[in-house]
Amino acid sequence: MTTQMQTLHPSISSRLGWQRVCALKSLEVERGRAALVGSAQIALFLLADGTIRATCNRDPYCDAYVLSRGIVGSRGDVPTLSSPMHKQVFDLRTGTCLDTRGKEPARLRTWQARAVDGQVQLLWGSAS
């Protein structure tokens, strides 16, 4: 009764690859930048320790594409972003909302990002 779940759609898979977005020097520590990848709006953040984080630029609480303009900070060891619109606070690593300001839980899409040879790259998927 459960095996059918495992065998449906064996053909569906995603192709993932590192996609160049911009030069590393275009980013500033703790001041986000928006990027367009395909038709997606991404928010990129360079943290003080050199890590790069990437989330969607859309704030799920207001539907505006503003998150790259939020304040980067920390909660304990967690790197955080607070939305410039209504100050919800998100975990930059996972997109989880840490402070919903009384709203329903919501979360941000996140992507893996890295810097290679002075270039910022995103792990980007496309349906095969």
Added chain:
Amino acid sequence: MSARRIVVAGAGMVAHRFAESLLARAGSDLHLTVLGEEGRHPYDRVGLSRYFDGGDPEAMTLKRSVLEDPRVHFAPADAVAGIDRAGQQVHTRSGARIDYDHLVLATGSSATRPPLDGADLPGAFVYRTLEDVRRLRDQIERAPDGRPPRAYVIGGGLLGLEAAGALQKLGAEATVAQSGDRLMSAQLDLPAGQALRRLIEQRDLAVRTGTHTARLTAGEDGSVAGIEFADGTAEPADLVVFTIGVRPRDELARAADLPCAARGGVEIDASCRTADPAISAIGEVASFAGRCVGLVAPGYAMAEVVADGLLEGEATFSGYDLSTQLKLSGVEVASFGDAFATTEGALDVVYADPVAGVHKKLVLSDDAGTLLGGMLVGDTSAYGSLRPLIGRSLGTDPAAYLLPEGGIAASGGELPDEAIVCSCAGVSAGRIRQAVHEDGCEDAAGVTACTRAGATCGSCVGTLARTVDAELVGMGRAVSTGLCEHFDLSRRQLYDAVLVSELTTFSAIIERFGSGRGCNTCKPVLASILATLAPAHVLDGENATLQDTNDHVMANMQKDGTYSVVPRMPGGEVTPEGLIVVGEIARDFALYTKLTGGQRIDLFGARLEELPMIWQRLVDAGFESGQAYGKSLRTVKSCVGKAWCRYGVLDSTAMAVRLELRYRGLRAPHKLKLGVSGCARECAEARSKDAGIIATAQGWNLYVGGNGGATPRHAQLFAEGLDDEALVRTIDRFFLYYIRTADVLQRTAPWLAALDGGIDGLREVVLEDSLGLCADLDAAMERHVAGYEDEWAATLADPEKLRRFHSFVNAPATGDPSLAYTLERGQPRPASSEERRSGKVLIAGTRLEVRR
């Protein structure tokens, strides 16, 4: 403990909880083997819908450290294939054979597919695992272009509604088809179910009840294209999700001849043992008193019982707590205890308001003295207070819990120690108090970390926080005045620390006086303090990362992420030529134009990358933009005064211009507004301002500490009959003393109310220099005035700063493609989501060619 080698069949939430509980209390002489099937670390299945559109399974993963314990062997993809009870050994799919002293069955259940034609077509799904959700998401992303995919959810229970909400969030048109007469029939009676249906339909989710699905039909590509119902109707469908129930995964137990219930599930006793004392069963696979229940909280309770039993404890499972809560945005439902009033003689108290979309019912004992259960639809704010009271007296009129204003506050007294606050983790009010008293927990988050209360479904978080706060207050604990987790200092202490240390960068200050990387509280506070003590451009270096929403780009953010620009017009004066230029800018950039309450012209809808072009046009015409935003001087409002008015006593406009040019750009704990009236008629409404100036025949009267807003306050008379110079010097000192000593986001009115000695104390400091501060305050204002620069012109002159106004780092001049506008009364405004859906969007995106 006697059982050393423990094997757990299954690696879901309940298995994880069992492992966590056992490991926390067992010694080193333990070997725990956890055998999973999904090939993943245990994850939060309850949160599946929440993560539907997120796509990052990592965030759902349960605490990894549990299974990384050296006493644990975890095989995530090597499920148990058979049990040899006589030999006390399991064998796995890979062929491994593992001996056990005790075996725990935690294999859970599987989602059921109905035996319909087409139920196994591509495009037909169940909703149980991360894998299921990933496939579903892929399917939606491949839906035909140009229209939202049509999704049918078969089954109108808790899971079905969550799945429908998640599908809608991903852009599908979702319909819930329920065979029964109402939604959530296991939790709600007919009136409550109907109230829920109305709420669901208001969210644009379609609902069909009394609907039996007959078959799914395939399209040309072999996947689902349509759905046919038993009444003969048929609808097109791109995907179908079955949420009709779960079936216990008891096949291992059956093969091992363990007694199972007729409707499925391994039979267990109150200690959660099966018929074989060396085998326990927990969670959805276990059948207690003839029932299996698909909720996590009873599974957790069973996990604790088995862990306790293995450690020679005597805990028992007391039966299922069927309390559930639906969390779907805009739709609140909770059901708890004996919701259907099955107890002999039970009484109902019902409150229904169909207009407000609220239906609430409490079930009470026959003497109306004891709460037995209830249903809440549309407003579940009382759920957290009510659930711990099951089996107890409400202590007040039940209506207090049901009426709109009653809500949470109805809990007249404190919860008794034995009342369960968090039923997911089984934590009582007494345990929470103990965590505060004996375990040293400082706040609700600490108690959650210590006891797990509030960590699973979150419905008790409010009650938890109130219990913790009450206990802290009861212990006489002082409330921290620290700014935030990064600074133990108050704003005033931090100001003094920065003043004395002469540090000028955020990194240096937080390293010396704080910890971490700051937050949206302390960063703007430090930006403001540094603006006074070490004046520099708001976008200079590290300062740029401290600025809050509006100072971040020196304009006022609007709801769609565009900005408004308010050209500075000191005192509200503008020449006809200036007015024409402002009009031309508004026209060329298609900006919605409105006059403000502070006598300025507000231009709305400027995109990030347009701001520098707009500022350039203003600078070219002799304007600057203005700080009509942020925590700084806004505007100085004035009447026309003696120059024109036949009643005017002094030149209020000239004084307003002088004050605005003096204080422009002054950053403060909150916004600052001034007003200057030319006579006692007070046309400038100066007494509603932080500093209000009213002309008299004897000179200027100064009023301080007024504001409009949510709590309007009239300014109080501070000094009378001042000449121009004395007036300016007094305001200088008043402002800087406020800036230096106020709390975070404290306006002048509450600051003055809390100030030692009130307005008399302020007079002593500002007029009599009782603290010897005046020379410092005067010097700080001189520094501000001398250091003032047009921040917008300075930005235009600095290519590094200008780069921050590129819309996209890799497409600097491409406007935000999500923006859409419609015309109203001849001007643009952001289109509503309905207008976007209907395509009634008149102006989309770019208006002007953007050039650099």
